[in-house]
Structures are given as C-alpha cells and as structure tokens.
Amino acid sequence: MTRSETRQTRNNMDKVMRELSLKKEAPKSAFILLVILYIIATVFTVIASRSEGYTTLFDNRVQYASFAGVFSSLSNMCIICLAVLFRRVGFITALIFQLLQVPMMIINIFVRHVTTNLPGLFMNFFTLVAVIVIYLSYQKVLRYQQNIRDQAVRDRLTGLPNRFAISEFMEDLIKHNEKFAVVSIDLNDFKSINDTMGHETGDIVLCEVADRWARLSELMKGSINVFVARITGDEFMFIIRGYEDEADVEKTIITFRTELERKMTIDDCDYFITACYGYALCPTDGRNIDSMFAYSNAALHEAKRMSISNYILHFKADTLNSEKSKETERKVREALENNSISFNLQPQYDINHKLRGFEALARMKDSEGNIVSPAEFIPVAEKAGLIDQVDMRVFEQAMEFLSDVLRAKKDSDIIISCNVSVRHLMKNNFIDEIKNVIVKYQVPASHIEIEITESIMIDSLEKALQRIDEIKEMGMKVAIDDFGTGYSSLSYLNNFPSDLLKIDKSFIDLMNTSDSSKQYVATIISIGHILNLNVISEGVEDEAQIETLKQIGCDYIQGYVWGRPMPKDEALEIVFS
CATH class of the missing domain: 3.30.70.270 (Reverse transcriptase/Diguanylate cyclase domain)
Known part of the structure; x- marks a missing residue:
C-alpha cells in the first residue's frame, strides 16, 4: 500500500468520524420564536419612536416615544439569545438584523431628526460588539473541543x-x-x-x-x-x-x-x-x-x-457463562451473603498536597480468605446483576467512615467519592437507597461525591440527566470517571451537571514521554476549567508527573505517588495527621 493510498484511506475515515459528533443546539422552534419576537419588538420600537401622543403612568404623563427604548432593549435581548443559543447560524442572523437596524436608526436621527433613536443607536452598537465577542468566545471553545476530539478519536x-x-x-x-x-x-x-x-x-x-x-x-x-x-x-x-x-x-x-x-x-x-x-x-x-x-x-x-x-x-x-465466570459469580454471591465485601480508600490531594478526600474502592475475599481482583469480580457482578448490591455495601461502609471522621473532626471538609454503576444509577429506588444510608449515618450530602463512567452520556442520557439532577438537589457532587477513554462527546459534557473530571491513568502514563499526550491532558484541563469543572488526574506515580500537572493547571492528584489504596484505619491516620 503506497503512502498516498494510505493517506487517502485515512482521509476517508476522517470524513466518517467528523459526521459522528454533531453538536446539539436549541430546537428550531426556539429559533423561530426569537426571530418573531425580535421582529415584533423592532416594529413596536419604530411605532413608538414616531408617536407624538402621551399616556398616563403612575399619575405621570409619559410620551409613547419613551417606550421605544423598552422595545429596543427587548429586540437586543433576542439578538444576544440568538448568538448564544444557535452558534454560527444564530450569529449570522443576529449580525444581519443588527446591520439592517443600524442604518435605519441613522436615517431616523440624521434625516428625519427623530432624536429618540439616539440612545438606541448606541445600545445597538454595544449589542453588536457583544454578539461578536460571544461568537469569538464560542469559536475559541470550539477549537479546544476540536483539538481534544482530533486526538481522542485517533489511535x-x-x-x-x-x-x-x-x-x-x-x-x-x-x-x-x-x-x-x-x-x-x-x-x-x-x-x-x-x-x-x-x-x-x-x-x-x-x-x-x-x-x-x-x-x-x-x-x-x-x-x-x-x-x-x-x-x-x-x-x-x-x-x-x-x-x-x-x-x-x-x-x-x-x-x-x-x-x-x-x-x-x-x-x-x-x-x-x-x-x-x-x-x-x-x-x-x-x-x-x-x-x-x-x-x-x-x-x-x-x-x-x-x-x-x-x-x-x-x-x-x-x-x-464460562466456568470461570460462574465460579467468580459464586464467590461474589457468597461475599454478599457473608458481608465480606469491604473497601479501601485512596487519598486525593490538591496540587499543593492538601488532602481533598478519598475514593472508596470495592475489595473482596473468597471463602478461603484469598483476595479476588476487582478487575475480575466487578465485571462479573455487573453481568450477574449484583453490582448494585456491591455498590451499596461499599457506599454504606464509606458513609460510616465519613461519619467517624466528622464526629472526631467537625470542621473537616473531607470528600468521600463512591463509584456507582450505570445499572445501579438507573434503578428507580437508587435515590431512596442513598438517602436512607445518609440519614442512617447523619452525614452531610455536601461531603459525598458520586462517580459515574462517561458511557452513561451515550446509553441513557435523558434519564441520566434526570437522575444526576436529583443527586445534585440532595447536595452531593458528581464526578465523571476515566474521562477520555470511552464514549462521551463534548456536546454532552457541556450540558452534563458534573463537578469534576477524572483524567484516566492511560493518558498520565504517556504524558511525559509524548508531546501529543501532554497536550491532550492540558486540553482536557482547559476545557474542564472553561466549563467550570475541577479536574483530577488518576494514576499519578512519580514527582515528574506532578510537576507537569502543576505546569498545565491540574487541580487535584490521585495516585501511588502520594498514596496507595489503604484500609480505613490508615486513612484515619492521614485525616488526623
């Protein structure tokens, strides 16, 4: 295969992938409504500015012409909404409307001597500037998104x-x-x-x-x-x-x-x-x-x-149903029956080594006391429909730990982060289960963070958004785990009510040996900050990685360099040290 043929093949695949991530905009009905509202407001602005009559308002005589500014402000608001909600199409529409309106106002002022249009002229000028600034800001975000996408979709x-x-x-x-x-x-x-x-x-x-x-x-x-x-x-x-x-x-x-x-x-x-x-x-x-x-x-x-x-x-x-899966499933069921699902805690720090909190990680031993790897039992628990029980065992133990911390250190701002599977999150009684545990241990919801994988943004977006809104209403935080490894597109992320992005370890591993990987991590951090999200890097293993993450503005660190997953007694020592 020649280089030109290879390049052509890659280009054809690029075309396919560019078609896969169309960004969601507001519905067309909203666009039409804003245009109609703008036209109505503009017509009333013209009528009011030319009227010489009076009306009574709060026992005062007011010229009809005074209402021109009100209708003009309403039309300007429609212009700004078009630019914000409908991106390029909205910007072009808003620009055309403004460029048509300004000459009309200039004619009214300098030819017809309608001086009531003078404040509106300056307001329209500033609206035009605002629309341009909004569009340029959107283009900047779009470039960041495209940069991430270009790197995210290509091996x-x-x-x-x-x-x-x-x-x-x-x-x-x-x-x-x-x-x-x-x-x-x-x-x-x-x-x-x-x-x-x-x-x-x-x-x-x-x-x-x-x-x-x-x-x-x-x-x-x-x-x-x-x-x-x-x-x-x-x-x-x-x-x-x-x-x-x-x-x-x-x-x-x-x-x-x-x-x-x-x-x-x-x-x-x-x-x-x-x-x-x-x-x-x-x-x-x-x-x-x-x-x-x-x-x-x-x-x-x-x-x-x-x-x-x-x-x-x-x-x-x-x-x-392979034999190994059956055996692992049997072990999971036994562990649930024997209450031998436990948890470890891995500390999370800000970039200056101040403790943020811990991630609660599921652990399991079989009936003979042998440790079963999470990589082995978690997928089997998901397939067998047992993952929600595993999630709740870990969540309850984590809340007990949080309760112990807050009783001993009332001013602590520690956060406990708990993983929740998509299957568990979508259960109708999920919120009730979480509430019952929170009430049982009397812990503030603001100290709890729910971690979800980004696949939820593809599989069940509408229901996911509803469920996440319920979590946020309770006061808990939401983190998107392993960001960049799976399915999410940034158009979903922009509308997803999360608080934290977790950058997957695979990108951190390559960060100091690959310029593109470093740029990728830096771009994710920038996008996170643009969307008002904090960003934590997982799997950080050495000081060189920490220095790089400091340079590119990462907020938090999680990894072996500052703390391996540990039993709760060791975690308590860190909290009180």
Whole structure:
C-alpha cells in the first residue's frame, strides 16, 4: 500500500468520524420564536419612536416615544439569545438584523431628526460588539473541543479510529435503527513478536495490519461497508454494515482474514499473522453499545479458548457463562451473603498536597480468605446483576467512615467519592437507597461525591440527566470517571451537571514521554476549567508527573505517588495527621 493510498484511506475515515459528533443546539422552534419576537419588538420600537401622543403612568404623563427604548432593549435581548443559543447560524442572523437596524436608526436621527433613536443607536452598537465577542468566545471553545476530539478519536500508532470513534459510530447507527455487526479481533501470539523481535518491529506489524485492512475496507465500499478501528495493543474491531444475512458477515470476515494472512516481510524477515474473531449482531444479539462490545468480546474470548488460530465465532447467549465466570459469580454471591465485601480508600490531594478526600474502592475475599481482583469480580457482578448490591455495601461502609471522621473532626471538609454503576444509577429506588444510608449515618450530602463512567452520556442520557439532577438537589457532587477513554462527546459534557473530571491513568502514563499526550491532558484541563469543572488526574506515580500537572493547571492528584489504596484505619491516620 503506497503512502498516498494510505493517506487517502485515512482521509476517508476522517470524513466518517467528523459526521459522528454533531453538536446539539436549541430546537428550531426556539429559533423561530426569537426571530418573531425580535421582529415584533423592532416594529413596536419604530411605532413608538414616531408617536407624538402621551399616556398616563403612575399619575405621570409619559410620551409613547419613551417606550421605544423598552422595545429596543427587548429586540437586543433576542439578538444576544440568538448568538448564544444557535452558534454560527444564530450569529449570522443576529449580525444581519443588527446591520439592517443600524442604518435605519441613522436615517431616523440624521434625516428625519427623530432624536429618540439616539440612545438606541448606541445600545445597538454595544449589542453588536457583544454578539461578536460571544461568537469569538464560542469559536475559541470550539477549537479546544476540536483539538481534544482530533486526538481522542485517533489511535496514535496506526492512525486508525479508536474505541471512542467506534463507539460514536455505533451510537449513530443505533439511533438510525441500522443493523450492523461488531467484530472483535485479537492477533495470535503477537506478544512473541514483541519479545523476540522488539517492540519497534511489533509496531511496524501493527501498522501493516492496519494499512492492509484500511485499504481493503476502501476497496470493498459498496453494498457492504466495513469500519476498521484499533482498540488497544493487538486488538482490532470492525463494524460491518449492508449485509443481507449472517453468511455475508462471515464471508466479509473471511475476506479480511485472508488479507491479514498474506506473507508480511519486515527487515528481510517473513511473518505470517493470524487472528481469532468474535462477532455479535445488532439488533439480533444486543441493542446498545455496552452489550455489543461485551458480546463480541465474549465470542472472541471463547474463540481463543478453543485454540484454533483463525477461528470465527458468533456470539451465543451461553458464551458468557464460562466456568470461570460462574465460579467468580459464586464467590461474589457468597461475599454478599457473608458481608465480606469491604473497601479501601485512596487519598486525593490538591496540587499543593492538601488532602481533598478519598475514593472508596470495592475489595473482596473468597471463602478461603484469598483476595479476588476487582478487575475480575466487578465485571462479573455487573453481568450477574449484583453490582448494585456491591455498590451499596461499599457506599454504606464509606458513609460510616465519613461519619467517624466528622464526629472526631467537625470542621473537616473531607470528600468521600463512591463509584456507582450505570445499572445501579438507573434503578428507580437508587435515590431512596442513598438517602436512607445518609440519614442512617447523619452525614452531610455536601461531603459525598458520586462517580459515574462517561458511557452513561451515550446509553441513557435523558434519564441520566434526570437522575444526576436529583443527586445534585440532595447536595452531593458528581464526578465523571476515566474521562477520555470511552464514549462521551463534548456536546454532552457541556450540558452534563458534573463537578469534576477524572483524567484516566492511560493518558498520565504517556504524558511525559509524548508531546501529543501532554497536550491532550492540558486540553482536557482547559476545557474542564472553561466549563467550570475541577479536574483530577488518576494514576499519578512519580514527582515528574506532578510537576507537569502543576505546569498545565491540574487541580487535584490521585495516585501511588502520594498514596496507595489503604484500609480505613490508615486513612484515619492521614485525616488526623
């Protein structure tokens, strides 16, 4: 594949991704209403300015012409609302209205000698300046957003779309009721290439795989379309559209498999790359983004478990019920029955090392006292419908800890941050559960922060906004966890009533070795501050990272550099030290 062909393929994928994130504006009906209101106010301004009659107001005689300023102010207010609510279209409309109105006022003043228009002329001039300032400010924010988006949707190594982009693409397809297949791919034995030939060779292999598949997706465009993305490491993903039946999906995957398995020559060494493939169909297998990711990945893992190097497997409902998942689910149920779900606390500090509070993290031991990794039991608890019980066990213990702190140190401003799953948040009795625990331990809601993942902004935005409003009305804070790794678009974030953005550890890890990663983190912080949000960086592990975060204006730090997750007794020592 030539460089020009590669560039053309990348450009075509850019076009697709640019179409995925249209910003939401106020409804058209509001635009029409403002225009009509502006026209009415302008007409009454003209009528009032030309009237020579009088009326009585509070026992005083008042000229009708005096009301011209009132109607003029109303029209100016409509102009400003247009510029604020409708961005470019609103700005152009407001500008046209103002540029039409100013000459009319000048004619009235200097030709017809209607001096009552004189104050309105200056007011219109200042309104025009305000509209221009509003538009320029919006353009600045838009540039920041575009900068973040450009980096957020693109895999830095291969140039392919990443998980963020493919999530938005799926959202768009689901919104328009299009059927599609999600294919999860994992290259076989890729680790051995990195270990034996070095990571540089491994990167070249990944780029070659990406180029082959991107080129093939362009050649196939027609009845069947394939969107190619790199998820992480040696994992890729396809979105297949335009197929007639499942046989078409498998034929398409086989075509890409054949292209992958052609001999690859790098530095005079020949490589033969194979992969396993798992796929799920929308809407047959799932109807939302999370389930499509989960089901295609489950099919992939089952395909790899079969140890067939180029196997293609369609998701089946029982794929999720592997023996390991069943065993982990049993352990979670036992832990809930035996009250052995516990928690650790990881401290959060401001940039000057002043304690902000703690994040409560779920911990679990099995019946033999062995620690079960959260990365293992949390996903299983979610699939088994047990995550809300896990959330509440941790929340109650965290509130007990907070109560102990506030009893001993009444002036403490400590904040306890608790994770809540999307499933739990959407339960009808979620607010009642939280309220009952808060009342039980008599803790102020202002000391509590609820952490949610950004996927909620895609899956159930309307209900999410309603639920978050209820949380905020209680006085609690809201944090968006792992920001930048998943699905959210900034148009959602702008309207989302949160208090804190948490930058994911993956970006912090690369910050001091990659200028683009550092710029990405800096841009997220800037956007957060523009939206009046505080920003905390997770996974900070050394002083060099702290110095960089200080330079780019980060508000808070969380990570091993200043504190690992710890039992509550150690956390109490930090609070009272």
